[in-house]
Amino acid sequence: MRKAAILFLLLSTGCVPEKDEAKAPEATANASTAAPVATATAPAPAQAxxxxxxxxxxxxxxxxxxxxxxxxxxxxxxxxxxxxxxxxxxxxxxxxxxxxxxxxxxxxxxxxxxxxxxxxxxxxxxxxxxxxxxxxxxxxxxxxxxxxxxxxxxxxxxVATDLFVSKAALAAAIREPFCKALNRERAARRGEPIDPNSDDMFDQCVDPTASTVILGSSNKQQFDWIGILIAPYEAGPYAEGDYEITLPVTKAVLAAVKPQYRSVFALGR
Structure with a gap:
């Protein structure tokens, strides 16, 4: 009877302990002391x-x-x-x-x-x-x-010409379209066509590979055009300034490329 009375008293006052309450503080402590996750920082981009x-x-x-x-x-x-x-x-x-x-x-x-x-x-x-x-x-x-x-x-x-069999091979592949484009630009600057029979040094075609050769791309994947940058006095008097002639890569140009670099080039438009 005494035991029954004590049990009745505990139940009536809500003092019976619950098994899960003892574990809650430990779980909370574990969560609060977990190590922070490190975050990687991207390197600063290169500056010009x-x-x-x-x-x-x-x-x-x-x-x-x-x-x-x-x-x-x-x-x-x-x-x-x-x-x-x-x-x-x-x-x-x-x-x-x-x-x-x-x-x-x-x-x-x-x-x-x-x-x-x-x-x-x-x-x-x-x-x-x-x-x-x-x-x-x-x-x-x-x-x-x-x-x-x-x-x-x-x-x-x-240098750009390293990718070709030789300077002579590249010059031969582009000479005809280069000379025509150069004379068109000369005529535009001078206001008159270039006489094909002229013996004036500034009316003559020049070796394109004796000037600065650059390689460009319109598709951002392969080289498909060639630029020739000509300094003053090379194709015209100082007053005419620089000349820049741009030509598409053609089959003739591709034939002049060293085999190991052919995949880097594509036909231009």
């Missing part, structure tokens, strides 16, 4: 490089795009060229200033500039070109074009 320097003796400008900066080996190559060009400009300017003082004529600051830009960025290749100019006294600056083709698989720079 641009440097400008102005001194009493020279002006120096050099730049290249983010696409080139994102490739460490290529960026190192361009940085080496930047340092070389600046060093040579500074030395030439020092000599020029001394010569001017010794001979009693005014000295005008020397200059060098080069601005690299992307022609096309393919899965395996990065094609760059640059307009460059320099002034070391005289009537006007001299300017020209440069090109660089980065082979991503090999991790090295090439």
């Amino acid at each position: 490089r641009k440097t400008e320097e102005r001194t009493a003796s020279f002006e120096f400008d050099y730049s290249y795009p983010a696409e080139a900066a994102a490739i460490p080996a290529l960026a190192a190559e361009l940085e080496a060229d930047l340092a070389k060009q600046r060093r040579e400009l500074a030395a030439a300017a020092r000599e020029g200033r001394v010569a001017a003082q010794e001979n009693g004529f005014p000295f005008n600051p020397y200059s060098y500039s080069a601005g690299w830009s992307v022609v096309t960025d393919l899965p395996g290749w990065l094609s760059l070109s640059a307009g460059a100019s320099t002034y070391t006294s005289g009537a006007h600056p001299n300017h020209w074009s440069q090109a660089l083709l980065w082979d991503k698989a090999a991790g090295k720079s090439r």
